[in-house]
Amino acid sequence: MIALIKDNLTKADVQDKLQEIFSRYQGEKQELIPILQDTQEQFRYLPAAAMKEIGRFLRIPESTIYGVSTFYAQFKLTPLGKRIVRMCRGTACHVRGAAKVLSEIEKQLGIKAGETTDDMEYTLETVACIGACALAPTMTIDKETYGKMTTKKVAEVLGDRSKAEQQ
Amino acid sequence: MTEAKPSSNNQHTIFVCQGTGCVSGKSIEITEALEKAVAELGLQGIKVDYTGCHGFCEQGPVAFVEPEDIFYTHVSVEDVPEIVESHFRDGQPVERLFYKDPVTGEAVPHFKDIKFYSKQQRIILRNCGRINPERIEDYMTAGGYQALPKVLEEMTPEQVIDEIKRSGLRGRGGAGFPTGMKWEFCRNAPGDQKYMICNADEGDPGAFMDRSTMEGDPHTVIEGMTIAAYAIGASEGYIYIRAEYPLAVKRVRLALKQAEEKGLLGQNILGSGFSLHIHVKEGAGAFVCGEETALMASIEGKRGMPRSRPPFPATSGLWGKPSNINNVKSLATIPVIITMGADWYASTGTEKSKGTCVFALTGKIANSGLIEVPMGIPLREIIYEIGGGIPGGKKFKAVQTGGPSGGCLPAEYLDQSVDYESLTAAGSMMGSGGMVVMDEETCMVDIARYFLSFTQAESCGKCVPCRVGTKQMLDILERICAGEGRPNDIDLLQELGEQIKAGSLCQLGQTAPNPVLTTLRYFRDEYEAHINEKRCPALSCARLISFYILPDKCQGCGICMRACPAEAITGDKRMVHIIDQEKCVKCGTCLEVCPPRFNAVVKVSGEEITVPSEPVPVTAEKQ
Numbered sequence: 100m101i102a103l104i105k106d107n108l109t110k111a112d113v114q115d116k117l118q119e120i121f122s123r124y125q126g127e128k129q130e131l132i133p134i135l136q137d138t139q140e141q142f143r144y145l146p147a148a149a150m151k152e153i154g155r156f157l158r159i160p161e162s163t164i165y166g167v168s169t170f171y172a173q174f175k176l177t178p179l180g181k182r183i184v185r186m187c188r189g190t191a192c193h194v195r196g197a198a199k200v201l202s203e204i205e206k207q208l209g210i211k212a213g214e215t216t217d218d219m220e221y222t223l224e225t226v227a228c229i230g231a232c233a234l235a236p237t238m239t240i241d242k243e244t245y246g247k248m249t250t251k252k253v254a255e256v257l258g259d260r261s262k263a264e265q266q
Numbered sequence: 267m268t269e270a271k272p273s274s275n276n277q278h279t280i281f282v283c284q285g286t287g288c289v290s291g292k293s294i295e296i297t298e299a300l301e302k303a304v305a306e307l308g309l310q311g312i313k314v315d316y317t318g319c320h321g322f323c324e325q326g327p328v329a330f331v332e333p334e335d336i337f338y339t340h341v342s343v344e345d346v347p348e349i350v351e352s353h354f355r356d357g358q359p360v361e362r363l364f365y366k367d368p369v370t371g372e373a374v375p376h377f378k379d380i381k382f383y384s385k386q387q388r389i390i391l392r393n394c395g396r397i398n399p400e401r402i403e404d405y406m407t408a409g410g411y412q413a414l415p416k417v418l419e420e421m422t423p424e425q426v427i428d429e430i431k432r433s434g435l436r437g438r439g440g441a442g443f444p445t446g447m448k449w450e451f452c453r454n455a456p457g458d459q460k461y462m463i464c465n466a467d468e469g470d471p472g473a474f475m476d477r478s479t480m481e482g483d484p485h486t487v488i489e490g491m492t493i494a495a496y497a498i499g500a501s502e503g504y505i506y507i508r509a510e511y512p513l514a515v516k517r518v519r520l521a522l523k524q525a526e527e528k529g530l531l532g533q534n535i536l537g538s539g540f541s542l543h544i545h546v547k548e549g550a551g552a553f554v555c556g557e558e559t560a561l562m563a564s565i566e567g568k569r570g571m572p573r574s575r576p577p578f579p580a581t582s583g584l585w586g587k588p589s590n591i592n593n594v595k596s597l598a599t600i601p602v603i604i605t606m607g608a609d610w611y612a613s614t615g616t617e618k619s620k621g622t623c624v625f626a627l628t629g630k631i632a633n634s635g636l637i638e639v640p641m642g643i644p645l646r647e648i649i650y651e652i653g654g655g656i657p658g659g660k661k662f663k664a665v666q667t668g669g670p671s672g673g674c675l676p677a678e679y680l681d682q683s684v685d686y687e688s689l690t691a692a693g694s695m696m697g698s699g700g701m702v703v704m705d706e707e708t709c710m711v712d713i714a715r716y717f718l719s720f721t722q723a724e725s726c727g728k729c730v731p732c733r734v735g736t737k738q739m740l741d742i743l744e745r746i747c748a749g750e751g752r753p754n755d756i757d758l759l760q761e762l763g764e765q766i767k768a769g770s771l772c773q774l775g776q777t778a779p780n781p782v783l784t785t786l787r788y789f790r791d792e793y794e795a796h797i798n799e800k801r802c803p804a805l806s807c808a809r810l811i812s813f814y815i816l817p818d819k820c821q822g823c824g825i826c827m828r829a830c831p832a833e834a835i836t837g838d839k840r841m842v843h844i845i846d847q848e849k850c851v852k853c854g855t856c857l858e859v860c861p862p863r864f865n866a867v868v869k870v871s872g873e874e875i876t877v878p879s880e881p882v883p884v885t886a887e888k889q
Contacts, residue, residue: 135550174550202853227469230468230474230477233324233628235628243290
């Protein structure tokens with residue numbers, strides 16, 4: 100089920116930024132995915148108000164846009180936390196104990212994979228493979244990669260991050 | 267030890283690896299620190315540069331110094347002053363950072379002497395880790411963009427196709443279809459507009475070959491793609507890259523721009539009259555888009571769902587026009603075949619599988635990394651000589667190739683030649699290049715469950731055998747791992763697997779049962795132990811294992827009690843501690859923290875160990 104909670108952006112909130120995105124495109128149907136990617140980069144999720152405007156711009160029904168955006172794992176329909184924690188579940192990570200690390204992260208953040216903390220600080224996701232298999236098990240926080248993870252290192256990594264924010 | 271000369275005599279360049287693995291080890295900061303330190307000391311003739319993935323990710327961050335070819339491993343920002351002062355100023359390489367042979371402990375200064383490299387033969391990865399991927403000049407100095415002028419000036423498209431056919435090159439995306447033939451089909455297909463597509467949607471979990479190639483040597487992919495476009499007669503090209511690979515996207519975009527500026531791409535390339543425009547499309551996170559018809563639907567802006575073939579893309583592909591899709595590694599090989607000749611290329615490999623293959627060697631292996639070996643090499647050589655064997659004195663159990671489409675091969679196959687035919691005959695496949703090593707602690711039923719959970723989640727849902735069948739197989743595997751397997755589950759898995767293979771629309775479904783079918787074939791005893799004895803022989807499936815504290819060994823130190831996240835351990839000072847099996851979450855923390863000199867915690871499956879019901883005074887001799 101798609102729960103559109105916490106999506107409070109209105110047409111007025113999204114219009115200017117969308118116009119700027121649209122100015123880079125011709126308005127052809129094949130541009131849908133790049134436009135969705137740009138929109139998500141701008142708002143960190145796909146606001147319902149933006150979907151309507153994209154539909155108008157590309158002259159395609161909103162249902163098609165939802166069809167495409169729910170097909171691809173990259174697209175989110177609800178706002179994400181300030182920091183995105185991703186645990187790799189690739190094969191190399193799996194055989195080196197990624198599941199244990201994931202459950203430790205879930206425990207420390209108090210959320211399950213796919214969820215966002217109530218204070219909107221963290222979103223926890225799993226990814227199929229981030230391609231840094233030699234460092235398995237790996238996790239990322241935003242653009243930072245942490246390799247050779249253990250359950251013990253989880254607190255350190257999450258803590259490291261909050262310290263870095265304060266500086 | 268080394269013949270390095272003081273830096274004042276000549277030019278030295280230190281190349282720091284900036285592949286994904288080393289970057290996560292802070293290699294960008296290391297590069298910056300080197301630049302700063304060299305500038306501060308005012309050293310002349312020292313250049314700080316960077317490369318793409320060097321391959322030896324296990325030893326990262328790595329760096330090497332030319333011309334003396336000194337190879338540094340596990341470099342940190344703190345090591346920078348010593349490298350600059352000792353090596354560059356005083357001419358004394360830092361031996362402390364050399365690679366250490368795991369057997370002899372000897373320091374090895376040159377990477378050509380390290381077994382990990384010396385056993386490899388690098389054609390596709392020839393420039394990876396050797397040149398700066400963000401400068402087209404470096405690629406050209408290394409022999410790049412020599413094949414393209416040769417093709418445009420001296421060869422007809424038919425001659426190019428013929429050369430590639432003679433080389434014996436087969437698709438490196440996994441299926442192994444002869445590349446030259448694929449090009450010929452597209453060349454011969456009627457149509458005024460044709461498309462050339464590079465499939466860089468590397469989605470297999472546990473694989474990073476295409477990523478490293480694009481990050482380390484993007485121009486070779488572009489040159490190969492331009493030659494392919496010329497051969498088939500395409501004027502538009504697309505590179506479809508996963509959005510999860512931001513560095514690859516950045517470097518490929520930069521390389522495209524540089525090639526256009528040099529007239530090697532775009533309108534009227536090198537004055538030949540041939541034009542090609544290449545666009546980058548970023549994938550949005552769907553494994554099935556690695557399938558060619560799904561990939562093309564995705565480029566068109568649709569849901570990436572495959573369609574039935576025929577018609578094949580060669581006659582009706584992107585927007586219904588004849589299209590040709592090749593994998594990154596196939597394209598990276600093309601310039602070498604043109605420059606060195608088909609005969610040279612065909613002299614490597616086996617009768618039916620020519621050339622080399624790239625593997626991302628990972629899992630329970632000492633030397634994780636990116637390797638390239640000649641086709642036909644025995645698995646044993648890859649795992650034990652290049653890979654350095656299994657760490658921690660553990661026993662080899664299986665090697666998995668082909669990702670979620672492939673299979674797990676047991677120790678009996680270690681002397682098997684690595685090529686398309688042998689791996690397929692053994693029930694696995696070559697695949698795109700993932701090679702994951704498993705040891706005695708890896709449960710094969712759990713691995714099968716893991717792969718099925720992946721393919722089940724990535725099934726696009728279009729056809730019933732894949733959508734419903736993989737879900738049913740996953741349910742069965744989950745209950746077997748949970749100790750609730752039923753006697754006829756093995757037969758049911760076998761039957762379902764064969765039907766899904768036969769009935770699915772695309773390769774995703776047709777190959778999804780492979781990990782289950784191969785583990786059933788080679789590790790049936792593990793399935794039987796799970797189902798009949800409720801026992802996990804690898805001591806891995808959480809629901810089938812138990813932890814006990816041995817009363818005759820426990821010293822009552824309390825470390826495990828304090829560390830237990832589930833508060834499942836009771837005890838007191840000098841009292842034998844007890845694990846409450848009801849509360850235990852099987853995380854294994856107690857086993858990890860119990861001091862090795864006590865060694866009081868054991869992990870068992872299928873057996874019960876008698877322990878007191880509540881803490882009793884310690885009887886073990888004080889250590």
